[in-house]
Ligand SMILES: NC(=O)C1=CN([C@@H]2O[C@H](COP(=O)(O)OP(=O)(O)OC[C@H]3O[C@@H](n4cnc5c(N)ncnc54)[C@H](O)[C@@H]3O)[C@@H](O)[C@H]2O)C=CC1
């Protein structure tokens with residue numbers, strides 16, 4: 001069949017669909033279940049995919065299901081779909097933060113092939129990255145299918161130990177927000193130094209774009225790129241020293257740890 005059902009057509013599902021439709025898969029092979037009328041209509045209009053307010057309708061039409069609902073409603077959604085899952089044995093791809101493959105397997109009735117995926121919002125512009133973990137029932141061809149699906153959003157990284165998926169969520173799933181926070185702070189700091197809001201915004205945002213491209217396109221690491229900007233006793237040196245003295249690295253480590261802990265809590269709270 002090779003059809004894909006998206007259960008939940010919110011932000012993340014829309015980003016993935018937007019990456020899949022121009023060229024990678026036929027729009028007619030995508031079926032989206034989404035309760036909000038306006039979101040459903042927009043998906044049909046923008047991408048030409050099949051839409052339905054009913055999860056079972058989409059699920060019946062596909063042999064791969066992408067679970068794109070919030071962790072808080074995932075159990076209820078899976079339990080309602082378990083009779084169909086047990087009958088047709090689709091490949092399950094869940095993007096829900098914190099929810100384990102064992103929980104999904106239990107809610108879907110058992111013996112399911114499940115990939116837990118953690119994408120991020122730069123998927124919207126094809127520059128996302130997704131961490132992937134497959135349970136033991138996922139065979140090689142299903143791994144390839146999942147990778148093809150998520151490569152529509154950018155790069156993919158397979159993780160061997162599911163316990164580390166909370167770390168993936170904490171680094172790259174939530175990570176775009178850390179960079180956006182940095183952008184906000186850099187703009188505000190520029191304004192505090194006397195720049196107009198417009199000038200400060202363009203300077204901060206474009207700097208982050210340029211630095212991001214250098215990180216991904218050059219063959220040296222972040223530390224070396226940083227050294228190359230830093231003239232002896234110059235302006236960058238003054239700023240980096242200030243960051244280090246204020247405990248920047250420890251600050252980032254604590255924030256990432258807080259996100260990872262929250263991932264684990266989501267799993268426990270929604271079991
Ligand atoms: N936003 C992000 O950066 C990332 C989010 N995620 C995960 O993706 C999932 C979705 O997140 P978003 O797209 O940001 O949220 P969202 O709220 O935009 O999307 C969820 C969608 O599910 C729909 N929905 C609610 N109840 C439903 C039901 N019973 N059946 C079918 N659909 C239902 C909602 O109407 C909504 O459109 C979450 O589990 C989140 O943990 C994963 C990676 C990154």
Ligand SMILES: O=C(O)[C@@H]1CCC=N1
Pocket residue numbers: 097169173174
């Ligand atoms: O904040 C969240 O819980 C989701 C998961 C990763 C990004 N957004």
